[in-house]
Every structure is written in structure tokens, then in C-alpha cells.
Amino acid sequence: MLIGIEASRANKPGKTGVEWYAWHVIQELKKLTPGDKNSWILYTNAILQGGLEALPENWFEVRAKWPFPFGWTQFRMAWEMVQRHVDVLFLPGTTMPRVIPKKTVVTIHDMGFHHLPELYKKRQIHIHEIAVREAVKRAARIITVSEFTGRDLVQTYGADPSRIAITPLGVDHDLYRPIADVSAIDECLTRHHLSRPFFMTVGRIEAKKNILTLIKAFTEFKTRRGIGDPYKLALVGIPGFGYDAIKRAIAASSAKDDIVELGYVAEADKPLLLNAASALIHPSKYEGFGIPLLEAMACGCPVLSSTAASLPEVAGDGNALFFSPDDTEAMIAQMEMVVSDAETVARLKVAGLTRAAGFTWEQTAKLTLPVLTAW
Numbered sequence: 001m002l003i004g005i006e007a008s009r010a011n012k013p014g015k016t017g018v019e020w021y022a023w024h025v026i027q028e029l030k031k032l033t034p035g036d037k038n039s040w041i042l043y044t045n046a047i048l049q050g051g052l053e054a055l056p057e058n059w060f061e062v063r064a065k066w067p068f069p070f071g072w073t074q075f076r077m078a079w080e081m082v083q084r085h086v087d088v089l090f091l092p093g094t095t096m097p098r099v100i101p102k103k104t105v106v107t108i109h110d111m112g113f114h115h116l117p118e119l120y121k122k123r124q125i126h127i128h129e130i131a132v133r134e135a136v137k138r139a140a141r142i143i144t145v146s147e148f149t150g151r152d153l154v155q156t157y158g159a160d161p162s163r164i165a166i167t168p169l170g171v172d173h174d175l176y177r178p179i180a181d182v183s184a185i186d187e188c189l190t191r192h193h194l195s196r197p198f199f200m201t202v203g204r205i206e207a208k209k210n211i212l213t214l215i216k217a218f219t220e221f222k223t224r225r226g227i228g229d230p231y232k233l234a235l236v237g238i239p240g241f242g243y244d245a246i247k248r249a250i251a252a253s254s255a256k257d258d259i260v261e262l263g264y265v266a267e268a269d270k271p272l273l274l275n276a277a278s279a280l281i282h283p284s285k286y287e288g289f290g291i292p293l294l295e296a297m298a299c300g301c302p303v304l305s306s307t308a309a310s311l312p313e314v315a316g317d318g319n320a321l322f323f324s325p326d327d328t329e330a331m332i333a334q335m336e337m338v339v340s341d342a343e344t345v346a347r348l349k350v351a352g353l354t355r356a357a358g359f360t361w362e363q364t365a366k367l368t369l370p371v372l373t374a375w
Contacts, residue, residue, distance in 0.1 A: 007042040022092035028365030110288025148310035170361035176298035188272035198232035206240025274299035297352030
């Protein structure tokens with residue numbers, strides 16, 4: 001068979017969630033498919049980079065240029081489907097070309113835009129709604145990244161459960177691991193103007209991630225601990241929808257001098273920061289998976305997580321401290337637990353390492369491969 005993969009997301013230089021998912025799955029599929037008698041094509045709008053350019057014997061690149069900032073997947077890839085027929089098309093993101101083969105596989109990551117529309121731009125909601133409904137209607141198979149998202153897709157959009165495959169995401173354990181090199185950690189902290197002790201959160205600095213509640217909780221945490229408390233809060237991620245309100249909340253916080261915005265952080269630095277952090281706090285109001293939880297656990301960093309959507313499924317029982325996303329007091333209580341209860345911290349570190357070890361990108365690719373090849 002001739003199997004095409006939309007690779008423009010995986011090829012982006014500054015990758016975040018969906019882009020990293022696409023990159024890792026492609027790289028692991030390469031390892032699983034030498035001599036499998038299929039031919040694999042990576043469709044991209046720019047020269048492949050970052051390891052994607054290393055193509056096995058039965059893998060090929062199709063570079064399809066497009067002069068506009070939007071519409072590459074919908075229109076340029078559609079033209080490629082007309083020009084060069086493929087037997088199977090895999091779309092790691094939800095957007096579909098206007099023309100697709102009958103055997104098209106789409107990954108749907110979450111439906112937060114549907115359940116919490118106030119946390120998204122109206123244009124985003126419109127785009128996502130159309131994309132998901134099109135996928136449910138037109139895709140031969142749908143991949144979701146958690147059991148929760150699979151159920152949500154069936155209940156919310158009436159998707160056929162027999163067409164849904166669950167492929168949990170993975171962790172790059174070569175990168176995310178306990179690090180013994182204290183000097184490397186200290187150098188990273190110095191570059192980011194950060195000092196221990198600190199809590200951190202990873203993800204877009206936006207309304208959906210519930211950063212306003214986190215700022216409120218951290219401010220009260222600091223107030224209760226009194227003058228001279230050394231704890232800081234590090235926000236790792238780029239601004240998103242609702243950032244203006246978040247920026248105002250930081251400016252108005254009595255703990256503003258201890259809230260550090262790091263912006264986009266290179267992937268190589270994140271494990272160093274997680275190794276240094278007292279805990280990762282993940283306060284999201286909705287997540288289709290929540291990979292920062294597992295990345296933190298893989299580094300031996302305790303996790304404080306909201307109970308929203310898929311997060312309890314990903315973290316597992318007993319491997320994190322939980323709080324309702326709207327319960328400021330519960331969030332504060334879990335921060336105080338990390339500060340005061342060394343036994344709980346030690347238990348979370350061990351439990352987290354064990355939990356994260358069960359999630360690998362190799363396993364994600366192994367679950368994905370038959371979805372693409374077994375028809």
C-alpha cells in the first residue's frame with residue numbers, strides 16, 4: 001500500500017503538543033516499518049528538518065509549496081490527493097483536505113472548545129467544530145489519545161465506536177528522566193533567571209489552562225506563608241487566549257515578584273527545570289490527554305493535577321495529588337502538602353516514575369500502525 005502522512009505540523013521548528021505527537025509517531029513508525037512492503041510518503045510544505053529528513057528506504061518526501069499562511073491542509077494537500085492517489089492517508093491533526101481517499105485516518109485530540117466555549121476564540125470554536133464534525137462524517141477511522149476522549153467523541157458527536165482506536169501518548173524517556181548533573185540544572189536555572197524552590201506549570205498561558213485560578217491560589221499560598229517565603233511559580237509556555245487577563249492578574253498579585261514567565265522553553269531545558277521543581281501544577285479545565293503530567297513524573301517531579309477530563313486517567317490512582325480545577329483552597333492545600341510532607345513527596349516521586357515508564361512513543365506507534373495498515 002501507499003500510505004501518506006500529513007507532516008507539516010511535525011516539521012514546525014517550535015513544536016508544542018500536537019506537533020510533538022506527530023513528530024514522535026512519524027519517527028517511531030519509521031523504526032517499525034523497514035521492509036513492510038508498504039511505501040510511506042511524508043507531505044510537507046517546507047524542507048524536512050529536525051530528524052524527519054532521515055528517510056528509510058521505503059519512505060519518501062513530497063514537498064508541496066503553498067504561498068498563503070492558511071489552507072495548506074485543506075487545499076494544497078487536496079490537490080496532492082488528486083494528483084497522486086494514496087491508499088491510506090493519516091492526519092495527525094484534525095483538519096482534513098477537501099479531497100481524501102476512502103481510507104483516511106484522523107487523530108482527534110480533545111473537544112474542550114465544545115464544552116468550554118468561553119475559553120476559546122469564536123473563530124477557533126468554528127474551525128474546530130467543523131473539523132471534528134467532518135472527521136466523524138468522512139474519516140474511515142478515528143484515533144483518540146485517551147479513553148475519555150473516545151467516549152466524549154461518541155457521546156458528543158455520535159461517532160461510531162467501532163471506528164475509534166485509542167492510542168495513548170508517550171514520553172521521550174531519553175530526554176525526560178531524573179538528572180544527576182547538578183551543574184547542568186543550575187546552569188539552566190541561571191539562564192532562565194529562576195531559583196529554587198519553585199512550582200511550575202507547562203502549557204500555553206491561557207484561559208483553558210486555568211492559569212487565573214493558579215495565580216489566585218499561589219498568591220494566597222504566599223500570603224499564608226508570610227514575608228520572606230522563597231517559593232516561586234514558573235509559567236512555561238507562550239501566551240494564548242485570555243492572556244491579557246492573566247497578565248493583569250499577575251500585575252495585581254501581591255506575589256507578582258515571585259511569578260516568573262519563562263515563555264517558550266526549548267525541549268532540552270524542560271527536563272532540567274522539572275528536575276529542579278518542587279512540583280508540577282497542572283490546573284487545566286479540560287485536557288484530551290495532558291502529557292506534561294507524564295513528562296514531570298518521568299523526571300521524578302511530583303505532580304499536582306486538576307481532576308478535569310482525561311487527567312485522572314493519565315495520572316492514574318495514587319500517582320498525583322488532585323484538586324477540582326475551580327477549588328482554590330484544594331489547590332493551596334496540595335501546594336502546602338508538597339512543602340510540608342516529605343514522605344508524600346518521596347512517595348509521589350517513586351509512583352510517578354513507575355507510572356510514566358508505561359507510556360512510550362514506541363507503544364503509541366505500535367498501536368497506530370495497525371490502524372493504518374490493517375484494512
